[in-house]
Amino acid sequence: NAGVTQTPKFRVLKTGQSMTLLCAQDMNHEYMYWYRQDPGMGLRLIHYSVGEGTTAKGEVPDGYNVSRLKKQNFLLGLESAAPSQTSVYFCASSRLAGRDEQYFGPGTRLTVT
Amino acid sequence: LAKTTQPISMDSYEGQEVNITCSHNNIATNDYITWYQQFPSQGPRFIIQGYKTKVTNEVASLFIPADRKSSTLSLPRVSLSDTAVYYCLGVQAAGNKLTFGGGTRVLVKP
Numbered sequence: 714n715a716g717v718t719q720t721p722k723f724r725v726l727k728t729g730q731s732m733t734l735l736c737a738q739d740m741n742h743e744y745m746y747w748y749r750q751d752p753g754m755g756l757r758l759i760h761y762s763v764g765e766g767t768t769a770k771g772e773v774p775d776g777y778n779v780s781r782l783k784k785q786n787f788l789l790g791l792e793s794a795a796p797s798q799t800s801v802y803f804c805a806s807s808r809l810a811g812r813d814e815q816y817f818g819p820g821t822r823l824t825v826t
Numbered sequence: 827l828a829k830t831t832q833p834i835s836m837d838s839y840e841g842q843e844v845n846i847t848c849s850h851n852n853i854a855t856n857d858y859i860t861w862y863q864q865f866p867s868q869g870p871r872f873i874i875q876g877y878k879t880k881v882t883n884e885v886a887s888l889f890i891p892a893d894r895k896s897s898t899l900s901l902p903r904v905s906l907s908d909t910a911v912y913y914c915l916g917v918q919a920a921g922n923k924l925t926f927g928g929g930t931r932v933l934v935k936p
Contacts, residue, residue, distance in 0.1 A: 717869075746924075755913060755926030756870065771923065803869045812858040812917045815924060817869025 715739050717818035719804050725824045726794040734789040734821050736804030744807045745787040746771070746815065747779060749800040756803060762787055763810065794825045830914045835931040844901040846930050848914030851895050857916040859890055859897045864911045864929070874899070875917070901932075909934045 720735045736745065743764050748756040748771075758771030762781040776798060778790045787806075791798060801822050805815040831849040838844045850859065858877050862870040874881055876888040876897070887900040901908055911929040 748926075753928070755928055756924070757926070758923050761923070772925075805869070812860065812875060814872040814875075815870075817871065820867070820869055 717804055717806055717816050719818040719821050723822045727826055730794050731792050734802055736787045737785055738806040742806035742808050744810055746805040747789045748803045751800050796825045799825045830916055830927050832914050832930045837933050838904055839935050840905055841903050844904050844932060846899045846912055847896060849896050850916050853894050853916050857918055860915045860917045861899050862913045904934045906934050
């Protein structure tokens with residue numbers, strides 16, 4: 714099992730450019746999440762999904778869109794990148810909601826100049 | 827979701843026991859206390875979870891008093907590889923969200 718994988722690992726964007734971050738999990742989990750982590754801070758939830766074809770807003774959704782067309786994949790899109798979106802992005806998945814353990818990917822380090 | 831407060835940092839030495847106390851005065855009846863560990867340049871990893879009293883697994887112990895307003899994560903006999911940030915979270919039993927605070931940066935020295 715690879716667990717949760719993220720693509721790419723690093724990316725540098727110019728302001729206004731767009732990109733998509735891919736998250737894949739091979740654990741057949743229903744729930745998937747996107748978080749961002751700024752330097753020295755805890756993680757903040759951007760969007761999440763409770764199953765294939767569903768998405769919902771988290772704590773900091775502005776400037777991001779997501780899609781869950783397949784159960785194993787959760788995509789995070791930035792339509793027009795801004796320097797404030799410079800961060801490390803983590804994807805996670807869990808079998809159940811609530812207090813069930815979340816499994817995190819290795820992260821994508823994004824810099825917007 | 828319960829707001830949690832924990833020390834910003836702690837230093838320890840190899841072989842010692844590390845205890846990290848987390849305050850959660852407004853914890854809800856259906857919140858579980860959950861701890862995650864994060865190494866540099868990695869995603870967080872679940873360590874342990876409890877509702878009340880004591881929970882122990884192969885990695886740590888979690889002590890939660892009867893009033894549930896605080897909890898203590900205990901790491902026995904730490905090694906250098908236990909250097910990490912430890913997050914205390916109050917997690918709703920039926921919710922979908924984890925709310926991470928700043929965590930406690932634990933540095934284990936030789």
